[in-house]
Amino acid sequence: MSNEITMPKLSDTMEEGKILRWLKHPGDKIARGEAIAEVETDKADMVLESFEEGVLDQIKLNEGESAPVGAVIALMKSAGAKESKPQAKSDAKAAATGESKSRAQSDEKPATLDAMENPGAEAAATPDVPKPVAIKPKAAEKKEPARKPISPAAVVTDGSAGDLHVHPAMSANLSAAPTAIAAPPPRPEPPKPAVDDEAGDGHKLRASPLARRAAEEAGIDITHVRGTGPDGRVTKRDVDNFLREQQLFKFRRLVSPREGAPGSREELSAMRKTIAKRMALSKREIPHFYVTVEVAMEDAVRLKDSLEATELFEETVTYNDIIVKACALALGRYPRINASYEDEGIVIHPNVNIGVAVAVEDGLILPVIHGCERLSLLEISRAAHRLVAKSSRGGFTSDELSGATFSISNMGMLGIEHFAAVIVPPQAAILAVSAIKDRPVVRNGQLAVGKTMMMTGSFDHRIVDGVVAGRFLQELKRFLENPSSLLL
The missing domain is CATH 3.30.559.10 (Chloramphenicol acetyltransferase-like domain)
Incomplete structure (x- = not known):
């Protein structure tokens, strides 16, 4: 039996959400805490992850479509479960064994928001109903804590x-992929007193451990930062200045006149x-x-x-x-x-x-x-x-x-x-x-x-x-x- 994944409420004012992109497809295995979809909310585009592990069985809401909070957007089954069968065959089997169709539907009622936030409460009240799969917003890194509803x-x-x-x-x-910032570098080895990297132009890059850690946290490629320390060594201050310059560029782009022809209409x-x-x-x-x-x-x-x-x-x-x-x-x-x-x-x-x-x-x-x-x-x-x-x-x-x-x-x-x-x-x-x-x-x-x-x-x-x-x-x-x- 498939567990139902519902549209979560990601902010106090959210009434519905829109699927921007599915990160998983039917048949894909899903680990606990793994991202499954990107959802547009009334506050920001959020990446959602699952509290449970299993296999994505069916997608109920296509990319670009919206659904109210609590609506079923996908079904997920346990890793060892069999493939889901067509509905007609399932109904025929239920009729042959004397089970009513309404009983079959009651066993798969949609999970409510309260049950999603407190799965144990519904499980205690209705032991036969499978525990709903709760999903939470995921930040740019998986180690980020689960978000609470945004005020x-x-x-x-x-x-x-x-x-x-x-x-x-x-x-x-x-958005998960910033426009003006380079992609995050691979996680470096434990900091050493001084480390030389091969920069893109073939020269050695020198950077302090503090600068490397700051660049990693900011998600920037440290080879793009100009060093002002001895022998061109990149310091923490260089990383801070680089970030400030990048943010200034982004801000000026944001406040520049927006594109759009006179007389046109833009949806909010x-x-x-x-x-x-x-x-x-x-x-x-x-x-x-x-x-x-x-x-x-x-x-x-x-x-x-x-x-x-x-x-x-x-x-x-x-x-x-x-x-x-x-x-x-x-x-x-x-x-x-x-x-x-x-x-x-x-x-x-x-x-x-x-x-x-x-x-x-x-x-x-x-x-x-x-x-x-x-x-x-x-x-x-x-x-x-x-x-x-x-x-x-x-x-x-x-x-x-x-x-x-x-x-x-x-x-x-x-x-x-x-x-x-x-x-x-x-x-x-x-x-x-x-x-x-x-x-x-x-x-x-x-x-x-x-x-x-x-x-x-x-x-x-x-x-x-x-x-x-x-x-x-x-x-x-x-x-x-x-x-x-x-x-x-």
Whole structure:
């Protein structure tokens, strides 16, 4: 008897999924944890894997077709089972033995979503019914943990305002095969003090073990990285710079004018449909108000430059890392900003989970750095670099795309001087960060040139009053203008 594989619910807002490509075909053996199909959801294209092992018996949903959550998309049998027989012969055999057709159908009722998520519960209630085969999303590597449903608050955009994230190295593509990044190299041997590889041009490639590990995690070919160390040795910093250049290229391609003839019509993808619903809900339901502050950034620029020059950190600390750390400290002093409006009440969250908006092919996603109130600037930088590596090769987990309590949207890369972002429901606020610019400032009564940055907070007036929002931004400004406090 075949076990039924059903369409799983991969996000809170998902109602149906579309099969993009079957990775297995009838008769193929399937190991536990092996990928069987690529599915388009309302958040991203996900690779699905099986919790059970067996042989794929029948495919019920063809490539390009959609089905609601819980619908049967394929049948799988145990490895030792016989080939499935035509339905007519099965019915004839059932009639000959006195079994009714309805009894035969009841033995193969579709597995529900609850049963898929908790197979033991249905098995205990109905011992004769085979355990449904559950499938889970698979990231770019099989060792990635199973994803949980993605929170609907994990996507944010405002097409009219051009609300795109411009983290210097965090433009993501969730597809399994990134467009601008080379294919992952074979897993190297255990690190050695110094190893020489044969590069494509016949020269020897020297790279530190740390650089090799970083390149492997990011899924890039280290032979494409130009080394700046002794004798052209590739360092971890070289890999970071290479990643940043690649992400910059991808981001500029993403924000360039899209193809399409005037007067044409484009169908919305599942992600774009979700973005449209969530942003319309945000603007319709949340009473936005906006507060802007100008921040002197000379000391922050010097801090970043000195950290890079002294190479105290393995990772290059970015301005976005500095802003995330400053926000974490300011939110700790103004916890009402780190809140949500839920069920006619206000929930103040115990942890500061900051989401950073990232541009993707068809919208935005919101990778989250969890527990920022406990993290040092170095730890925040490391967490951000891990997300950079994920964005290069795809494979975010649902945990990394959900649970944000506060959001940051940064357009500094584009030289934008001022903009306002749309709040991600049910959060209380989002911070829009603009470019650091040389502007005229007054110091001690004298006109001078200073490096300043505009920040605009969008706040939910049901949760936050104007005075509290203003004080929060002043506290954030104070931390950024005194960045040595961020190192404590």
